[in-house]
Amino acid sequence: MQKPRWQQVSFAEEPLILVNARDEPCGFDSKLNVHAGAGKLHRAFSIFLFRDSEHVLLHRRSAEKPLWPGYWTNSCCSHPRRGECNRIATSRRLEQELGVSAELRYLYRFQYQAAFGDLGSEHELCSVYIGRLDDEQELRVNRSEISGWDWFHVDDVDKWLAASPETLTPWFKLEWQQLRGRHAADIRSLFTDAGNSTSRPHAVGE
Template sequence: MANQDHVWRQSRDVVSFNDEPLVLVDQQDREIGFLDKQSAHQGQGLLHRAFSLLVFNSRGELLLQQRAEGKRLWPGFWSNTCCSHPRRGETLDVAIERRLAEELGMRCTTQFLFKFEYQAQFDAEGAEHELCWVYAGRSDDVPTLNLNEVSALRYISPVALDLELVEHPQQFTPWFKIEWERLRRDHAELFGSP
């Protein structure tokens, strides 16, 4: 668990709003409407467009974030570098650039890898039901934690992460576990080996 005691730069900008409109989609990722974020995550959740970004440094380590304790869904869980939703009228490229800057004060070039649908129930009142676009990027920028979104950061090698996911799967978000398994299976080029 490298870098857990590292002192990161911090901010407290408010960048998430319960009333921000999310893009509702069908299973073919066609837009079918818009709904505020809070309502889209109630009950079993309504299918909406989302993205996940995994940022690796020049040593091939992945930057993990621990979700802030104030998050409605999966607070305190470890997850991929950055994830969120495009807003109404916003392309995924713009949404990813915006959110990475808002949460971590970073920039990077991204590469689209795949998209997938999942539904994960957190509790009786809330769930994720997303059609999630997954991207990878590389950056050695020094992050700035937005404490409203992220409670901790750490870099980890892929092999060490594989072991943690086996030994402590309950500490990670459900979408990240799905993404990581597919990255390891289908995207060896990200890890510098065949």
């Protein structure tokens, strides 16, 4: 039986957006270069999808990933490319990685830096989003990006983080603390606000 061919959606040469700490663009460079060494500060995003207020979609990064291969992380994470706002980039990436669409709510932005041994680093100004994935949407997972996935109860994720933090990506661990703390009510409101009418709009530049 012929092995299925999965669409490649990440490229070493794709141009990412360099920013300063105020999220002001200050140039562009390839994905390869911005992750080399200690990394260059660039714009990124993380998405958490929920099927109800207590179950979140997590995925395991493909073994083909140059940084943190095989680690578990949030539903979807990537970067806007040159010329893209976050609104377009998040929609593109949800389709490319998971084969779904979702209305997203912007929560907050933070800066972090993390090294993966001597192979490279993440140095990102990362915008965090949450969204609701309705049951009728079937996941069509891109196996070139994702090697495993499942829905997890939020309490089980808490236990996982406490027991085996080394299996999770560094950005996920930082973001999950915020989602379980000051943004817990935002997750609940995804399922209580009629039509998601209180969603915060994307910030300028996103």
